[in-house]
Amino acid sequence: MKTLLKNAKILVIDKNISVINGSIVIENNRITHLGKAIPKFRFDKIINCKQNLLMPGFKNTHAHTPMTFLRGYATSGQLQEWLFETVFPAEDILIEQSEDIEILTKLGILEYLKSGITLAFDMYYAPKYIAKAAKELGFRSVILGTIQGERQSPEEVKADFDEFNNYDSLVSYKLGFHAEYTCGPDILVPLSKVVNELKTPVFTHLSETEHETNDCLKREGKRPPKHLIDLGLFNYGGGGFHCVTFNDEDMALFKKHQLSMITCPGSNSKLASGTPNLRKALDLGINVSLGTDGPASNDALDFFYEMRLLSVVQNLRAKTPNTLSHEEILRIATINGARTLNMNDLSDLSVGKIADIIMIDLHAPNMLPLNNIPYQIVYAASKDNILMTMIDGKILYYKNRFNVGENVNHIYKKAQQITDKIKKKLKKN
Amino acid sequence: MKTLLKNAKILVIDKNISVINGSIVIENNRITHLGKAIPKFRFDKIINCKQNLLMPGFKNTHAHTPMTFLRGYATSGQLQEWLFETVFPAEDILIEQSEDIEILTKLGILEYLKSGITLAFDMYYAPKYIAKAAKELGFRSVILGTIQGERQSPEEVKADFDEFNNYDSLVSYKLGFHAEYTCGPDILVPLSKVVNELKTPVFTHLSETEHETNDCLKREGKRPPKHLIDLGLFNYGGGGFHCVTFNDEDMALFKKHQLSMITCPGSNSKLASGTPNLRKALDLGINVSLGTDGPASNDALDFFYEMRLLSVVQNLRAKTPNTLSHEEILRIATINGARTLNMNDLSDLSVGKIADIIMIDLHAPNMLPLNNIPYQIVYAASKDNILMTMIDGKILYYKNRFNVGENVNHIYKKAQQITDKIKKKLKKN
Numbered sequence: 001m002k003t004l005l006k007n008a009k010i011l012v013i014d015k016n017i018s019v020i021n022g023s024i025v026i027e028n029n030r031i032t033h034l035g036k037a038i039p040k041f042r043f044d045k046i047i048n049c050k051q052n053l054l055m056p057g058f059k060n061t062h063a064h065t066p067m068t069f070l071r072g073y074a075t076s077g078q079l080q081e082w083l084f085e086t087v088f089p090a091e092d093i094l095i096e097q098s099e100d101i102e103i104l105t106k107l108g109i110l111e112y113l114k115s116g117i118t119l120a121f122d123m124y125y126a127p128k129y130i131a132k133a134a135k136e137l138g139f140r141s142v143i144l145g146t147i148q149g150e151r152q153s154p155e156e157v158k159a160d161f162d163e164f165n166n167y168d169s170l171v172s173y174k175l176g177f178h179a180e181y182t183c184g185p186d187i188l189v190p191l192s193k194v195v196n197e198l199k200t201p202v203f204t205h206l207s208e209t210e211h212e213t214n215d216c217l218k219r220e221g222k223r224p225p226k227h228l229i230d231l232g233l234f235n236y237g238g239g240g241f242h243c244v245t246f247n248d249e250d251m252a253l254f255k256k257h258q259l260s261m262i263t264c265p266g267s268n269s270k271l272a273s274g275t276p277n278l279r280k281a282l283d284l285g286i287n288v289s290l291g292t293d294g295p296a297s298n299d300a301l302d303f304f305y306e307m308r309l310l311s312v313v314q315n316l317r318a319k320t321p322n323t324l325s326h327e328e329i330l331r332i333a334t335i336n337g338a339r340t341l342n343m344n345d346l347s348d349l350s351v352g353k354i355a356d357i358i359m360i361d362l363h364a365p366n367m368l369p370l371n372n373i374p375y376q377i378v379y380a381a382s383k384d385n386i387l388m389t390m391i392d393g394k395i396l397y398y399k400n401r402f403n404v405g406e407n408v409n410h411i412y413k414k415a416q417q418i419t420d421k422i423k424k425k426l427k428k429n
Numbered sequence: 430m431k432t433l434l435k436n437a438k439i440l441v442i443d444k445n446i447s448v449i450n451g452s453i454v455i456e457n458n459r460i461t462h463l464g465k466a467i468p469k470f471r472f473d474k475i476i477n478c479k480q481n482l483l484m485p486g487f488k489n490t491h492a493h494t495p496m497t498f499l500r501g502y503a504t505s506g507q508l509q510e511w512l513f514e515t516v517f518p519a520e521d522i523l524i525e526q527s528e529d530i531e532i533l534t535k536l537g538i539l540e541y542l543k544s545g546i547t548l549a550f551d552m553y554y555a556p557k558y559i560a561k562a563a564k565e566l567g568f569r570s571v572i573l574g575t576i577q578g579e580r581q582s583p584e585e586v587k588a589d590f591d592e593f594n595n596y597d598s599l600v601s602y603k604l605g606f607h608a609e610y611t612c613g614p615d616i617l618v619p620l621s622k623v624v625n626e627l628k629t630p631v632f633t634h635l636s637e638t639e640h641e642t643n644d645c646l647k648r649e650g651k652r653p654p655k656h657l658i659d660l661g662l663f664n665y666g667g668g669g670f671h672c673v674t675f676n677d678e679d680m681a682l683f684k685k686h687q688l689s690m691i692t693c694p695g696s697n698s699k700l701a702s703g704t705p706n707l708r709k710a711l712d713l714g715i716n717v718s719l720g721t722d723g724p725a726s727n728d729a730l731d732f733f734y735e736m737r738l739l740s741v742v743q744n745l746r747a748k749t750p751n752t753l754s755h756e757e758i759l760r761i762a763t764i765n766g767a768r769t770l771n772m773n774d775l776s777d778l779s780v781g782k783i784a785d786i787i788m789i790d791l792h793a794p795n796m797l798p799l800n801n802i803p804y805q806i807v808y809a810a811s812k813d814n815i816l817m818t819m820i821d822g823k824i825l826y827y828k829n830r831f832n833v834g835e836n837v838n839h840i841y842k843k844a845q846q847i848t849d850k851i852k853k854k855l856k857k858n
Contacts (some may be wrong), residue, residue, distance in 0.1 A: 072800040078750055110794035114813065119769045146513035226698055269741035270808075272750045298794055299808035305734065312698035312738070313745065317707055321507055364811075365539035368841050371501040379699075379728035380500055383795075384543065384813035400829065412797050419798035 002041045003355075003393065008049035009362065010034065013056070013335055013348045017327045017374045023410025025055060026355040029393035034351055045395075049359060052387055053373060056349055057118025057356040058303040062262045064243045064293025065108035065122050066101045066130065069094065069419040073103040079209050079271050087296055090120050091125075093425050095151065098126035100418045105133035107415040110408055111301045112139065112345035113397040115383040118356040118390075121262075121291070121341060122373040123203070123241075124174055125151055127160050133166045135403040136188050138396050140356065142341055143171065144203055147187055148178035154190040161198060170392060174238075174341075180224050181344065183230075192232045202233045203262075206240030209273045213245040225250045225259075234259055239340055241291060242267075243281075244274045251284055252292070260287040260340040262330070265291035265309040266300075273282035275317045278310075282328060304382045307333050311378065324376040432540040432784075433468045436851070437478035438791065438802065439463065442485070446756045446803045453483060455784040458822035463780055474824075478788060480688050482802060484830060485777055486547025486785040487732040488741075488766025489809055491670045491691045491720025494537035494551050495530045495559065495704040498523065499725035499850040508638050511747050516725055518858070520554075522851045527555035529847045531757075534562035536844040539837055540730045541568065542826040544812040547785040550720070551761060552605055552632070552670075557615055560778075564597045566833040567825050569785065571770055572600065573632055576616055577607035583619040590627060599821060603711065603770075608634040609653050610641050614660075619774055621661045629783050630771070631662045632691075634671030638702045642674040654679045654688075663688055668769055671696075672710075673703045680713055689716040694738040695729075697723035704746040707739075711757060718766040731801065735812045736762050740807065755807040788817035 025033035029071055033039055067087075074086040090141060095115070101124070112120060123144040134141035137366040143164055145157030152160075157175055164173035175195060178184045183191075193204050207213050207224050220227045226249070228234060239260030243250070246261070254261060261281055268274060281288055292301045292309065308331050314323040324332075338347040345354045362370060366380050389397040402408050435452040440577075454470070495518075503515040505585050508513055523529060530553070550558055552573040574586030574591055574814035586604055593602035606612045606827035612620075634640050636653050649656045653680070657663060663832045672679070675690070683690060686853030690710055695761060703847050710717050719739065721757060736758050743752040753761075767776040774783045791799060794850060818826040831837050 069798060070570055070800075071798065072802075072805040074805055075751070075755075075801065082750070107794055107797060114794060136617050198616070206481065242473075266741070269745050270750065271750050272744040272752075274748075275745065295809075300737075300811065301806065302795070302811060305737065305811075308729075308734065309738065309741070312695070313742075315701040316742065319701050319703075321511075321699065322504070323701075326504075330532060364839070365536055365543060365837075365841070366731070368536060369498060369500065369845040371499075371848065371852075372504065373501075375502040376728065380724075380728065382731060382734070382813070383811050407791070410796070411793060416798040419800065423800075 001393065002043045003045045004038065004041070004043045005047050005049055005357070006038065007051060008359070009051055010349060011053060011055035011330065011374065012221045013126065017330055019053070019373045020098055023268035024349065024357070031349060031351055031353050031355050034349065040167050043237070047388070050139060050363070052362050053360040053377070054349065054357055055360065055377070056334045056345060056347065057358045057389065057391070058333050059119045059289065060112065060117045060292050060303065060341045060348070061121045061289040061337045062264050062293055062302070063120040063122045063301070064124050064294030064296070065120055066094070066104040066124050066162050067294035067296045068104045068107045068415060069192045069422060070294070071299050074296045075295045078272055082271065082297070084240055085148060089429065090422060090426055093422050099129060101126045101129035103411060103414045105130050108295065108301060108412045109137050109139045110404070110411065113389045113402065113404070114386060115302050115304065116358040116360070116386045116389055117301065117303055119260055119337070119346065126174065131164055131171045134171055136393055138170065138394055140170050140391055143173045143174040143206050145173065146176055146178055147191060148182045154194050156189065158194045158198070160392060161200070161342050174203060175200055176203045178226055179212070180183050180216055181390055186232050188233065193235055194233055196400045197234050201238030203238045204228070204240060206232055207250065208243045208268070210245055215330070221246070223250055227360045229253055229257060244268055244276045246276055246281070251281055251286060254286050262287060262289050264291045264293040265312065265313050266306050267297040269309065269313055271297055275313045277317070278314055278324050279318060282324070287336055287339050288332050289340040290333050302383055304365055308416050324414065329330060329378050330374060355390055355393040357390045358386060361385040361387045363375045431472045432474045432476070433467065433470070433472045434476050434478055434483060434786070435467065436480060437788070438480055438482045438779060440803065441484060442760065446759060448482070448802045453778065453786070455535050455822045458783055460778060460780055460782050460784050463778065477815070478483055479792070481791050482789040482806070483786055484658045484789065485763045486818065486820065487545050488576065488770070488775070489541065489549045489721050489730070489732065489771050490550045490695050490716065490766045492549040492551045492730070493553050493723030493725070494549055495523070495533040495553050496723035496725045497533045497844060498851060499723070500728050503725045508702055509640060511700065511726070512578065519851060519855055522854050524554055527587045528558060528577070530558035531562045532840060532843045532847055535566055535840045537724065537730060538562060538568045538839065539831060539833070542818045542831065542833070542840045543815060544731050544733065545787040545789070545818055546730065546732055546816045547777065547787065548766070551552040556593050556602065560593055560600045564598055566691050567599065567722050567820055567823055569772045569820055572602045572799050573605040574602065575605055575607055576620060577611045582618070582625050582823045583616065587623045591766050603632060604629055605632040607704070608641070609645055609656055613654060614845050617662065618661050624662055625664055628665050630667030631663050632667045633657070633669060635672055636674045636679065637671035637697070639674055650678055652676070652770050654682045659683055671702070673697055675705055680715060680811055682683065682711055683715050684713050685686035689718060691720050691769060692739065693720045693722040695735050696726040698738065698742055700726055704742045706746070706751050708747060711753070716765055716768050717761050718769040719762050731812055732762055737805050747765055759803060775850070784822040785805045785844050786819045789816060790814040790816045
């Protein structure tokens with residue numbers, strides 16, 4: 001399979017970020033040529049990009065995709081109350097009927113494809129159904145084990161680690177647990193044993209609110225990052241989701257252990273959790289990547305919104321415009337995500353890399369005039385500018401049409417039915 | 430001309446906000462029937478809405494639409510530096526060639542139509558070309574005179590007031606001046622005379638930053654709202670754009686004089702100006718409406734972004750989720766805008782009102798499942814869900830196609846040429 005994306009502008013993310021004119025050749029799932037010279041192949045597919053922009057797909061490095069059923073449902077409360085009183089009871093019902101997770105994940109994947117997200121680092125239960133959804137639609141999924149109380153154990157995630165790292169080329173699996181405030185030593189000590197046996201990274205919700213940070217200090221006598229590091233959980237890397245309350249000590253530890261901070265501005269600002277000091281994190285050389293979090297706390301899974309919001313909440317925090325540069329924000333949304341996951345093959349658009357590519361319409365009123373294309377992607381572009389989403393060399397979305405081998409209206413309808421069923425059960429309880 | 434929008438969900442903004450099933454009949458430019466019963470007319474146009482949502486168009490109550498040429502251009506600096514060093518010199522060149530304002534406005538109007546904005550309260554120079562652009566494309570424009578130094582005088586805006594309030598049913602004109610920090614008593618005293626002669630509201634940039642508020646205190650011995658009220662400028666109503674630094678005293682004055690606060694979260698957070706206390710303003714009963722500000726400080730003219738951002742920056746400011754309710758935000762984006770402008774005919778969807786209506790796709794992955802439609806419009810919807818934009822009973826945008834009587838590619842091309850020309854001149858200077 002040889003595909004030619006010709007007559008394009010191409011976003012090059014190197015030491016600097018620039019835009020060049022040229023074409024991209026994809027053989028099977030990899031970029032084999034990029035630039036002005038096009039080899040004389042007989043192409044199976046040729047797309048004329050008409051001077052629109054090709055760039056790497058967005059890497060959503062914190063997601064709970066199956067939580068689409070809670071979009072617009074869990075509408076109130078500060079994090080702890082919202083989580084324990086609204087989210088967990090609804091999830092308990094879903095997990096009983098875990099095959100429903102397939103459809104709810106598929107709904108989220110369709111939303112990703114429309115907004116240029118080509119990978120989700122998906123923290124949820126029942127990995128079997130997340131993996132099935134990703135494989136069937138052709139989406140790239142990195143599933144994160146999620147130990148929490150009765151929901152999954154260190155033994156289970158160890159077995160899942162083997163199973164889902166050998167399931168499909170689009171699917172992989174990493175070790176994770178919900179949070180230090182929902183997992184005691186009965187979970188974390190055996191989990192650390194698994195981590196050090198497999199020599200593998202770990203990810204978790206971390207330092208999301210002042211409340212949880214203070215609780216950990218009281219309970220453990222340490223701040224959350226130190227608590228987990230001392231347990232040996234981060235001996236082989238990984239990272240934390242949110243990291244809102246990180247202070248200098250937390251950041252120094254993250255730098256020392258080469259851990260990633262995954263920031264979720266949409267969720268953190270909606271739940272009023274706060275804004276981390278990412279200027280400091282970047283200056284220290286910590287890898288920072290971006291996540292939408294789940295639709296229960298964010299409602300929309302939209303990296304254009306997340307990028308702009310990331311920028312402006314950092315500005316408000318620091319009382320300084322351009323606290324992060326637009327180049328930093330583009331990196332955070334793309335190649336830094338690949339670095340978080342140690343998936344260097346997915347980072348930028350260059351020869352040898354896997355073809356997870358999106359095309360952005362530069363002939364739309366919100367993108368014109370063209371003054372500074374990389375800057376305008378961060379501050380002016382939106383989902384409606386996504387013309388194409390390609391994953392693993394396959395075009396899954398093109399000019400408002402899905403090409404996922406399934407009737408999307410069926411997915412919409414089933415997702416509504418599943419949601420209505422869960423709500424009915426919740427009312428009974 | 431009789432139009433039927435049938436088989437719809439309709440957002441009703443009453444004491445509460447609700448969604449009903451039904452149809453809307455439009456005769457010429459007004460809604461004449463709304464509900465389940467459809468009169469037996471011979472309709473000129475029938476649209477089957479297929480259970481998608483009809484709601485009032487968004488009212489953009491602070492805009493500088495012709496500044497599209499500065500999108501992605503003026504990329505740095507805090508407000509004062511950004512304004513005087515980047516924006517004003519570029520504008521000086523544009524104003525010399527003021528017929529170019531027509532195309533730059535048209536570009537912005539196309540962006541509005543794609544994102545469901547049906548009215549812009551447009552503060553800029555050369556009203557002739559803004560009015561021409563609005564009339565020719567069928568867009569609703571309320572032009573705001575903009576006195577500032579050599580750019581327009583109280584006599585000119587008085588003449589413009591007469592001319593553009595008698596120009597076209599889609600166009601109207603109000604009195605305004607740039608800001609108290611760019612207009613001294615030589616401008617404001619004669620302007621106040623005009624205001625009190627015409628007995629008409631006035632609008633201005635107000636209390637946007639701490640810096641300008643402190644300067645006014647030093648210079649005038651009063652905070653900006655009191656300074657302007659004492660000059661008699663607000664004797665017949667009006668309002669302020671931004672109002673970021675408003676304290677209790679400022680709000681009490683705005684309440685007493687029935688003035689509107691027009692908030693611009695996108696611009697205020699990008700420029701790191703801050704976040705006003707809108708919880709307090711709403712509790713006092715002050716009318717609050719929403720604006721994008723211009724593309725120089727905001728880059729995208731997108732009310733979905735503004736609504737979500739409005740919500741979350743208020744949450745971060747108050748450290749409380751749901752500081753504003755989703756109903757309040759929907760009002761701020763729609764009917765409160767009509768109130769700011771005293772244009773009650775444009776407020777909600779009810780019989781007798783002018784048909785400025787948008788249709789939102791409820792069959793898209795980011796909008797499903799439907800749990801709470803009004804909530805999901807604020808937190809999940811985006812521009813790509815806009816199926817239709819109708820202004821004054823005419824459909825100007827429908828399913829990704831413009832119907833504005835002009836070749837939009839021509840507008841795109843001309844806007845780029847104008848921008849390139851201005852940048853070339855700027856480099857020479």
